[in-house]
Amino acid sequence: MRDVSIIGTGMMRFGKHLDKGLVELAWPVVKEAIAEAGVEKEDIGIAFCGTVGSAGIMAGQSILKTLGMTGIPIANVEGACSSSGIAVRLAWMAIRAGECDVALAIGADKMNRTGPRHAPDHGEDWDMAYGLAMHGLYAMRARRYMNDYGITEEQLSSVSVKAHKLGAKNEFAHIQKEVTLEEVMTSRMIADPLRLWHCCPVSDGAAAVVLAADDVAKKVCDKPVKIVASVQHSGKYMTGFRDMTMPEVTQRTAKEIYEKAGLGPEDLDLVEFHDAFTINELMYADAIGLSKPGEGVRLLEEGESTVGGRIPINPSGGLLSRGHPIGPTGAAQIVEVTRQLQGRGGARQVEGAKVGLTHVTGGGVSGLDHGACTMHVLAV
Amino acid sequence: MSDVEIPPLSDQPYLIDDPEDDRPRLQGCECADCGKRVFPPVAVCPECLGENMEPLPLSREGLLYSYTAFEQGARWVGGPYIAAYIDMPEGVRIFTHIDVDDPGRLTCDMPVILRVTEPVVNADGREVLKFKFAP
Ligand SMILES: [Zn+2]
Numbered sequence: 001m002r003d004v005s006i007i008g009t010g011m012m013r014f015g016k017h018l019d020k021g022l023v024e025l026a027w028p029v030v031k032e033a034i035a036e037a038g039v040e041k042e043d044i045g046i047a048f049c050g051t052v053g054s055a056g057i058m059a060g061q062s063i064l065k066t067l068g069m070t071g072i073p074i075a076n077v078e079g080a081c082s083s084s085g086i087a088v089r090l091a092w093m094a095i096r097a098g099e100c101d102v103a104l105a106i107g108a109d110k111m112n113r114t115g116p117r118h119a120p121d122h123g124e125d126w127d128m129a130y131g132l133a134m135h136g137l138y139a140m141r142a143r144r145y146m147n148d149y150g151i152t153e154e155q156l157s158s159v160s161v162k163a164h165k166l167g168a169k170n171e172f173a174h175i176q177k178e179v180t181l182e183e184v185m186t187s188r189m190i191a192d193p194l195r196l197w198h199c200c201p202v203s204d205g206a207a208a209v210v211l212a213a214d215d216v217a218k219k220v221c222d223k224p225v226k227i228v229a230s231v232q233h234s235g236k237y238m239t240g241f242r243d244m245t246m247p248e249v250t251q252r253t254a255k256e257i258y259e260k261a262g263l264g265p266e267d268l269d270l271v272e273f274h275d276a277f278t279i280n281e282l283m284y285a286d287a288i289g290l291s292k293p294g295e296g297v298r299l300l301e302e303g304e305s306t307v308g309g310r311i312p313i314n315p316s317g318g319l320l321s322r323g324h325p326i327g328p329t330g331a332a333q334i335v336e337v338t339r340q341l342q343g344r345g346g347a348r349q350v351e352g353a354k355v356g357l358t359h360v361t362g363g364g365v366s367g368l369d370h371g372a373c374t375m376h377v378l379a380v
Numbered sequence: 381m382s383d384v385e386i387p388p389l390s391d392q393p394y395l396i397d398d399p400e401d402d403r404p405r406l407q408g409c410e411c412a413d414c415g416k417r418v419f420p421p422v423a424v425c426p427e428c429l430g431e432n433m434e435p436l437p438l439s440r441e442g443l444l445y446s447y448t449a450f451e452q453g454a455r456w457v458g459g460p461y462i463a464a465y466i467d468m469p470e471g472v473r474i475f476t477h478i479d480v481d482d483p484g485r486l487t488c489d490m491p492v493i494l495r496v497t498e499p500v501v502n503a504d505g506r507e508v509l510k511f512k513f514a515p
Contacts, residue, residue, distance in 0.1 A: 130457070
């Protein structure tokens with residue numbers, strides 16, 4: 001099968017965009033991604049739009065008609081927070097399968113319109129119907145993780161301090177300011193032990209990625225970024241006990257992507273992962289194999305997980321700073337890593353980065369660790 | 381999302397009066413073909429796809445796997461409330477609420493016991509939960 005590279009990216013500042021509709025938010029990032037790719041809009045053979053439907057159905061068609069790009073197959077993809085990670089993966093699959101040479105993946109949502117949507121709200125899901133909001137799920141993970149590994153509130157809070165220190169340098173971040181440990185530890189309680197500054201903000205936004213078969217990519221792009229591997233899974237349904245400190249879907253997806261990419265966690269130069277809450281950075285560092293179980297906090301305390309350290313985690317400031325509009329989050333991570341690998345990381349550039357990993361989970365479903373998990377290994 | 385409809389979560393009863401001692405207990409189900417256990421009761425076995433799911437009365441006592449005190453909970457439930465996962469001796473994990481005045485009393489792995497309470501009613505006056513667990 002053919003190799004596939006990313007040749008164009010489009011990104012905007014995530015935030016509270018109450019004055020704009022979804023189409024208005026999204027078309028500029030699509031236009032930017034196509035311009036950057038050096039292809040004509042007519043070259044796009046298929047498009048996938050990751051969205052949780054905050055603007056109703058047919059988001060992809062509505063966005064693309066604004067740019068005169070309909071007439072091609074367009075599919076709207078929902079995988080909760082993983083939606084546009086899946087959209088990129090489907091675009092990658094379409095090119096590999098020979099369906100077309102150039103494909104587009106978009107992510108777009110307005111969470112300030114609907115309120116966060118990340119779990120089944122059809123009323124048939126037990127945990128959800130009885131009040132398991134996502135911040136509570138992560139709060140329970142945090143409680144158990146802190147219990148099992150002796151992590152303190154201060155340690156948990158320092159994740160937020162680090163994330164916002166990096167996010168302050170990211171022009172696309174929803175929150176572009178640093179925060180002190182004291183501010184984090186005295187902020188309003190949301191779901192014990194998670195306080196306000198332990199949670200990502202509720203954001204609106206869009207991001208886009210243009211992918212091409214390698215032979216096309218080499219012709220049109222000076223510095224294509226290769227998709228070395230792409231893996232997606234859903235969580236296994238478990239009615240019994242499961243270890244909530246070691247999220248199985250992330251662990252399983254990571255294991256498979258390392259095998260497919262022919263590398264290991266020690267080969268990564270940077271990672272953008274799903275830090276919707278502070279506990280995620282510790283838990284996912286373990287699950288992705290950057291640390292031994294319970295030792296994710298060491299990366300933080302030894303300065304290894306910040307820019308300049310051995311393995312920068314979320315140089316963009318992550319979901320905690322950049323914000324989390326749900327649909328576009330996966331694509332935004334891929335835009336960030338692509339630009340980092342092209343040396344376009346600006347004030348947060350990871351020097352000499354050659355290999356990067358993105359990871360985005362999605363959705364709370366009773367009995368599943370997560371509804372979805374999507375990971376990509378990118379390289380130059 | 382106050383417009384969320386909450387249909388019956390199970391077409392079989394999950395909270396029953398135990399004829400033996402006249403007190404309520406929770407009921408899951410067990411697959412007669414492969415032994416898979418599920419709470420709340422379901423019609424089809426997620427393991428072997430058999431449709432011979434038999435009632436499985438659960439113990440009243442379980443262990444508190446983890447919990448959180450929601451200041452700001454799910455919009456359709458309101459808040460504050462204490463949510464938890466309870467691990468039952470029968471091998472199923474149940475999401476529920478905890479009935480306790482001081483959440484500071486709670487610790488992971490402590491025993492908790494079923495308590496049938498006044499139903500938790502949401503902002504729309506709808507019953508969302510008929511039972512809790514308590515230390
Ligand atoms: Zn069975």
